[in-house]
Amino acid sequence: MNQNEQERRARLLNAAKKRLPSIKEQFEEAQKRNFNSNFREGGKDAHLVGKTRKNAGKATNKAKSASKSAKNQAKNASKIAKNDKNKVNLSVSTRKGEMVHHQRMLSQDVNAQATQHIIGIPVNKSRYNGYDGAQVTHAQLKSARPSNDSVHIIPIGGVGEFGIGKNMTIIEYKGEMLVIDMGVLFAGNDYPGVNYMIPDIKYLEDNRDKVKALLFTHAHLDHIGACRHLLPKFNPLTPIYGTDFTIGMIKKQMSELEDEPDLNYNVIDPFKHEKIQASDHLSVVFIHVLHSIPGSTAIVVRTPNGVIYVSGDWRHEERPYGKQTDYERIDEIVKNEGIDLMLNESTNIDSPGHHPHSEYDVGDNLGKVMDHYANGRVIISCFSSQVSRIESTLREAAKRGRKVAFAGFSMINNVEVALRTKQIKVPKDVIMKMEDIVKLPDDKITIVCTGSQGELNAVLNRMVTGAHKYIKIKSTDTIVFSSNPIPGNEPHVVSTVDGLLREGAQVIQNGKTHLTNIGPLHLSGHAYYEDHVDFVTRLHPKNYMPYHGEFYMLQHNAEMAENVIGIPKDNIIISDDGDIVEFTKDKKIKKTGRIPAGNKLYDDADQPVHEAVVKDRIHISREGIFVIVLTISKKTGRLVKTPDIVSRAFIYLDNSEELIGKIRHYLRMKTERSVSTDDAMKALKEEIKEEVTHILYDATGHTPIVIPVINKV
């Protein structure tokens, strides 16, 4: 070790020592909090432990009886087999039981994968589940009678699912309903061929006349994305409320429909603090909050039982870009009326600390990229709804004499609505059309585009593959990912980044400042943990319902409310889609029953996809499909030509002569006697299906979907 290195290390050690007391202090401060009541001394609440054990016992009994019935089924099957005198000798070495087991495991897997979002009675034994930590039973639900004097809060989407999305909440009192938001949830890879899903709103359709107003907190797709499917289902006279940007985005979406309905849109200005008397008993006020899209609001609902604060999506910034959250108005309501129930979003509850930087820092850093990589094109990809990001890009580009073009359908849509509703200030002569901008020298070109999530068909990927009409990535290009991958999208982002790097381009991603020394390049739209602590403290609500989050987020949000804020456990509820949460006359919350809740799936052509189709797709993607076509003479009931065999996604026929030979041989023996009646044909099909499945399983260990077809000629 040379002397310089020794000195450097000594310096570092010294600096660390100096920092140590404050780190220790922070740590000790944190230790004073009860993070998770389940890990308190003595563990989980004692009475719950007893209950859980009892339930566990029950579960094992159930499993036992299930396996018993499976055994019986197998027994019956073998009985049938013995009685069948026409049975062909299969000459397979694996036992049938093995194949049946394989099939059962497979169908369990397929069901588990395809029904993640199907909501019957969800498992919810959280201590905040509204039933004192015990799983609610059918009997309990059957006997539940929500009181007519209570306000009912019913989330029908957006809580405790896999992924955040399809937010939709009903607030109901004496037959008057308000609906807040109508979002989509984009389906993951688990759902082959499904693009997105929306909430099933049967309950609202059955109660159409009771719906008094449709309220929208903001224009993100997880809040308005289902409008084109759902708005037409309501009475067209039902008033729709939202800020100008939100209503603009909804209208844009509706205008894409073939026959656009004429709806009752009402633009509200949250700064006017206007009271909207939505029905006889319910009134609402929209409150401006900071988030990552213009026109974001929280909604205060005044009910005969008290004030409900519905947070919408929000973040806190000391130095906000645009107008600060309307804390004045919030404080006033807290002081004069008090918040009796708060629904608070949960997205970033797992992010420690406060929001670390501001949108201004992001803007400055985008400028730094343009300085540092001054000789080439700068391509910035971000969410199309990041209007303030787009504005800073325009400003930074103008300062440097660069022009900006937008690419991507949703990007152009958003900019259009932002311009129309005056949400964005544009420096003179900066925006250009893509077809014109490409004629400029590279150092004058800035492009803002979609594709930061690695979406295969978004602009950025098309630039990589050369499929974009105007732009092909060059080695002098610099691409900025002004975003974070949404959980689940990471592999797609990686593949896009790889593609860009292979073209020799420079890639700068948010969160990887150590590689380029430029960052941060993104700001999350959602409050961090300490922001939640501050804000919930500020509102000090009597009752608390975490919403807008996966189950773990809701749970962590609830734990924060109980252990850090000090809201009593019984005043906190974690609900699932379809739960009816009562907000009673004496300002308590409790769960009483469920309404039917679920999902509607859609493909990328906006066509509905049935759950059974998804299950088939999953099955085929794992095991394949095997079709046998027998051509039988009507006259003789005998085979007239060699059976046709089609295999898809299973085995490649040319490489499987032996197996196919065996199956042909089997089919010939099977059809030696004549089959003429419909019943005989039906029985033959069934036998072939079962026996061929067995032969295929014996040879390959897989059970494709076997489809025998009989052609009568």
Ligand SMILES: [Zn+2]
């Ligand atoms: Zn949002």
Ligand SMILES: [Zn+2]
């Ligand atoms: Zn959201």
